[in-house]
Amino acid sequence: MRKKKKICEIIERIKKEDIKPVPKWQVWLVNATFWFLAGVAVILSSVFFSFILVNLFQIPFEILHQLKFGGFFKAFFFFLPHVWIVLVLVTLVLGLLAFQKTKHGYRYQMAFMVGAFLIVVLALGFVFRTSQFGRPFKEVAEQRIPHHLKGTPFDQVQRGLLVNEGLLGGEIVGRGSNKIFLSSFSGEKWEVIYSAKTRIKRATNLRAGDKIIVVGEKQGEGSFRASAIKKIEECLRCKKPMVKGVKTKLNRAQDK
Amino acid sequence: MKTDLEKSSDEDLVKAVSRDPEHLKFLIDRYWEKLFWFVKRISYFSPEDIEDILQDVFVKVYQKINSFDDSYKFSTWVFQITRNTTIDAIRKKGARPMEMSFEKVDLELIAVGNGIDLEKQMIDKENLEKVGKLIDSLPLKYREVMILRFLEEKNYEEIMDIVKKPKGTVASLLNRGREIFLKKAEEQRLIG
Numbered sequence: 179m180r181k182k183k184k185i186c187e188i189i190e191r192i193k194k195e196d197i198k199p200v201p202k203w204q205v206w207l208v209n210a211t212f213w214f215l216a217g218v219a220v221i222l223s224s225v226f227f228s229f230i231l232v233n234l235f236q237i238p239f240e241i242l243h244q245l246k247f248g249g250f251f252k253a254f255f256f257f258l259p260h261v262w263i264v265l266v267l268v269t270l271v272l273g274l275l276a277f278q279k280t281k282h283g284y285r286y287q288m289a290f291m292v293g294a295f296l297i298v299v300l301a302l303g304f305v306f307r308t309s310q311f312g313r314p315f316k317e318v319a320e321q322r323i324p325h326h327l328k329g330t331p332f333d334q335v336q337r338g339l340l341v342n343e344g345l346l347g348g349e350i351v352g353r354g355s356n357k358i359f360l361s362s363f364s365g366e367k368w369e370v371i372y373s374a375k376t377r378i379k380r381a382t383n384l385r386a387g388d389k390i391i392v393v394g395e396k397q398g399e400g401s402f403r404a405s406a407i408k409k410i411e412e413c414l415r416c417k418k419p420m421v422k423g424v425k426t427k428l429n430r431a432q433d434k
Numbered sequence: 435m436k437t438d439l440e441k442s443s444d445e446d447l448v449k450a451v452s453r454d455p456e457h458l459k460f461l462i463d464r465y466w467e468k469l470f471w472f473v474k475r476i477s478y479f480s481p482e483d484i485e486d487i488l489q490d491v492f493v494k495v496y497q498k499i500n501s502f503d504d505s506y507k508f509s510t511w512v513f514q515i516t517r518n519t520t521i522d523a524i525r526k527k528g529a530r531p532m533e534m535s536f537e538k539v540d541l542e543l544i545a546v547g548n549g550i551d552l553e554k555q556m557i558d559k560e561n562l563e564k565v566g567k568l569i570d571s572l573p574l575k576y577r578e579v580m581i582l583r584f585l586e587e588k589n590y591e592e593i594m595d596i597v598k599k600p601k602g603t604v605a606s607l608l609n610r611g612r613e614i615f616l617k618k619a620e621e622q623r624l625i626g
Contacts (some may be wrong), residue, residue, distance in 0.1 A: 181463070181466050182463075182466075184466070184485055184488070184489065185462045185463060185466075186444070186459075188459075188462060188489050188492045189455060189456060189458060189459060189490065191489070192455045192493060192494060192496055193455065197455075197493060197496060197497060198497075199452060199496060199497055199498070199499045199500050200497055200498060200500055201500065202499065202500045204498050205501040238470045278579065281503065284598040284599060284600065285592075285594060285595075285600055285601070286600055287600045287602050287603070336537075434553065
């Protein structure tokens with residue numbers, strides 16, 4: 179009897195309050211919105227990752243251990259653009275949250291979802307890097323990003339930030355006995371001392387006007403002892419397109 | 435004499451309800467007791483409070499009827515809505531009333547499900563009450579999966595859809611709940 183009364187009350191309430199079922203299109207729209215958000219987040223994450231890849235290919239792995247960062251990984255992360263790393267992580271998390279809100283999203287373990295998302299982001303990142311998909315976006319974005327967050331290896335050298343870590347870059351302005359006079363990319367004058375032990379890889383014919391990267395140790399004010407010297411085209415793992423990029427930046431520096 | 439609708443499947447009834455709310459009475463009639471006991475077991479609310487919760491549950495069922503996905507069983511879906519509504523009610527009410535809600539048979543089922551051999555352990559009435567208090571002391575996240583598994587006899591997939599957690603998480607909640615249960619049972623010398 180009591181149950182029947184309750185049933186009547188429920189039906190009565192639905193009629194009295196004019197409760198209507200949520201329309202099917204609205205149900206569909208909510209689910210589609212979460213799928214859309216998850217998709218957009220993954221694509222954005224991949225685009226940002228493709229920007230990191232540009233820097234990843236520029237990292238001078240062969241000299242990382244020589245730099246005084248206090249460890250390979252510290253040096254490695256120094257060369258990566260922190261702003262894009264943060265954006266990759268943020269969009270990845272947003273994508274995961276949106277996916278979890280889809281109809282069956284809760285069925286998957288977080289570890290599985292993170293793994294799957296990472297694989298997709300890595301794969302798409304490589305595709306976008308190859309196809310230069312996000313390049314226009316990057317150019318616009320880079321103008322708005324504070325310089326210190328970009329973190330490209332070349333930027334760091336160009337701004338003379340890595341001298342204390344053992345990396346100096348600039349243009350040869352003259353030569354002496356076991357010495358190179360260098361004008362750094364940030365405009366400072368340096369005397370680079372080298373010896374027979376210094377590795378001057380495929381750059382024996384160094385001459386004024388050549389742009390070089392020197393790995394070594396700061397000796398004092400304006401003095402740098404070289405353990406390795408590389409012409410700019412051969413350093414920083416520059417592939418052909420990167421050489422163009424480097425040259426463009428050099429030209430910009432020269433223009434300034 | 436039962437009408438055709440009364441005899442039809444839950445899924446057919448769902449279609450009928452989306453056309454006319456009157457048909458909801460067949461679904462309510464079918465699930466009232468099951469859901470009443472489920473809410474009682476996880477919430478310890480008074481019968482009046484449970485009836486209010488169930489009223490909200492069936493109003494929600496009607497409101498969400500178009501989001502019912504027939505890849506689920508209706509029972510799974512309605513348990514999911516009931517569980518969420520009950521948890522909301524627990525949060526709203528804050529402290530829950532400490533009233534034991536397990537029947538003797540419930541306690542036996544949970545004890546056996548957790549690996550306690552009642553005959554071997556010679557669990558008498560007094561000890562069964564201890565088992566009840568033990569279950570009562572478990573956090574809701576463990577208690578609800580144990581109730582769904584051992585009392586409502588849901589399989590892992592159904593529990594996963596009801597509590598909206600991955601299967602692996604459900605399995606580990608059950609295992610962890612069982613571990614805590616057995617540890618406490620051992621401490622209280624319910625098992626040797």
